[in-house]
Amino acid sequence: MTITMPQLGETVTEGTVAQWLKKPGDAVEKYEAFVEVSTDKVNAEVPSPVSGVLREIICKEGETVATGAPIAIIDEAGVVPEPPAETSPAAPAAVPATVSASNGSSNGSHGGNGVATTSGLRRFSPAVRRLAREHNVDVAAVSGSGTNGRVTARDVLAAANEGPSAAMAATLAREPAKATVAPATAQPAAAASTYAAPTPGTIVPLTQARKIIAKRMVESLAIAPHAWTMVEVDVTKLWRWRAQEKDAFLASKGYPLTLLPFFIHAVVQALKGQPMLNARFTDDGIHVLGAYNIGIAIGLETNLIVPVIRDADTLSIGGIAVAAGKLIEKARAGKLGADELGGGTFTVNNTGANGSILSKPIINGGQAGIVTMEAVVKRPVVVDDAIAIRSMMNVCLSLDHRVLDGTIANAFLADLKKRLEAMRPGGDL
Amino acid sequence: MAVASPSTVMNNVEAVRHTLYEALKNDERTLVLGEDVGARGNVFLITKGFIEEFGAERVIDTPLAEASIVGVAIGMAMEGLRPIAEIQFADFIYPAFNQIVGEAAKTRYRSNGDYTCPLVIRTPYGGGVRGALSHSVSIEALFYHVPGLKIVAPSFPADIKGLLNAAIDDPDPVLFLEHKKTYRLVKGEVPSEHYTIPIGLADVKHPGDALTVVSYGLYVHQAIEAAQRLAGEGLSVEVIDLRSIRPMDRTTILASVRKTHKLLIVHEDNKFGGIGAEIAAMVAEEAFFELDAPIRRLCGPDVPAMGYALPLEEEFMVSTDEMADAMRELVRY
Structure with missing residues (x-):
């Protein structure tokens, strides 16, 4: 399926691919972050809507495109690749976790209650989002106990207690003690900047x-x-x-x-x-x-x-x-x-x-x-x-x-x- | 307070009376003034017998002129007395608005600290007593906006004593609100010894962990009753009694919201521009990432006054059932 630039915020009209976390040919799990997108408001890792293989990167790192524009193609596991011509520019630029492939139910409940909206988007309260981030919980995978199936803060905490909270620790352990040498070349600067270049230096990328x-x-x-x-x-x-x-x-x-x-x-x-x-x-x-x-x-x-x-x-x-x-x-x-x-x-x-x-x-x-x-x-x-x-x-x-x-x-x-x-x-x- | 200190069961009227009596007896600078506080002994009999015991110089019957009551009291306060003025019903406080807002609240600032205004203005407020248009009003929001004023509204006898003592001690003006429906409805133990409760400190009256309810006045009692009902259904609700409306106890409110992630504010005063609006804004500013549900307010309707007809009064007042329903919805949200 064709992956489009998500809309990260209501007033956001375009996004920049900051970094591809997967290369063409890499397997991608559903909900796995596969690309990092930045806008003038946020930087976000975008989870994959499907499991499959990243076939093609359409939008290169550093490139800025309108929301809804295609950025990559993922071959879904067990699905015959769709012809690229079918991409609909009007397709909702959704948070991919809710692309309708996985979620056919749009029962019309929506609005302030913030559950599944008609467009299939799920909305989460600030507390839920914060707790999910803190406890490394994938909210999309949590079943909600609130009104109309809303995921509550308690649901996230419960999921965090069940789930392998050692996941983070394991990540730490996996990262070996090798010396990381900062790349000598600076990151490519944003092309359009007109102000004087800052004092040269290096940015050491953040390891996990x-x-x-x-x-x-x-x-x-x-x-x-x-x-x-x-x-x-x-x-x-x-x-x-x-x-x-x-x-x-x-x-x-x-x-x-x-x-x-x-x-x-x-x-x-x-x-x-x-x-x-x-x-x-x-x-x-x-x-x-x-x-x-x-x-x-x-x-x-x-x-x-x-x-x-x-x-x-x-x-x-x-x-x-x-x-x-x-x-x-x-x-x-x-x-x-x-x-x-x-x-x-x-x-x-x-x-x-x-x-x-x-x-x-x-x-x-x-x-x-x-x-x-x-x-x-x-x-x-x-x-x-x-x-x-x-x-x-x-x-x-x-x-x-x-x-x-x-x-x-x-x-x-x-x-x-x-x-x-x-x-x-x-x-x- | 010592744990084993002797105490007496009082209702709210008796708690006010007891505290005023002790103040008049123990501090010569104190005096009470207002309409019918002398010979009549106040319309709720709070000061009955005071004029005989303390004399007409310290228990002063005033004309029906609220601006003068407060104005005279401001002068007394600035010159070292500790006047406790009474506005017979909060509904009549409007003529004194200029004295309270324009003079009392600004005395310390205007005189660059040379003068303070240690004035207490007591007044019964609130409805649900068939008081109709001119004996039911809540006035707190009108004064809430004014820096320099403290507003307290305790509704338990022991809180009334502690906060009234603190108000009398306070070097600046304090508006002391007494919900008239709680006057004889609410009873509780009151320690006999002298004590104060700091102004600006809320009190968790019913602990819980799934929803924070903030209220004051009569509604605290209804909220506790509703929370007890919900506890029977296995739903845990925390009820915070603000006691002091301004300054607001942000610490207690925020600590509770950080625990429950949900907030319901209940007050009798109109919703629009009310105390609940400020609390909601504060929590949204300070604890946005704690919120797991929209903040909800259950308040009086935006109508000019409480009607006399019972259905109109009932429509205005938030019932315990309505509180329980709102709590249930939010806990389950």
């Missing part, structure tokens, strides 16, 4: 992973009021203990013994004392979580990924070291599975690995807090009214202030500090 990270960071900061607090921890003895054990550990277990497993072990113990930090905010109440699944933030060259050590409360320090070592190895190889990325209840961020001594982390969405371990640095500190040189580490905590207040947060940090400072040579690995 980058888009997801951006979205999640914005969401977390927008939804959860972040409060921040910090303690300094004397890890002199812990540092010595680790130094004594690390070579033997690497030799016997095959994974390095960093400070991270000691820290995670202490965090889990401290979380047990303050369950409000191992919790999530819901409108029905604060959901205190039963498991201790600790996410570890791993910075790769172009992206950030947070695999999860499940049931960390059942692991020893050595067990955590092995589990973390495996996850880090897989993350660097781009081989993490969706099951290794979801279900985290609290997050640890080893910001000190890159030399940071102070950071203000953003909470991993849906959790109550995130704690960082900053770089261990030797500093003069006062011990028993004498100045001593100690190995000091700052520990920073961002907390969701809807879930808990500073009292609990600081009790948690005090306990964590106590536990870390009590770790010394001769302890149980």
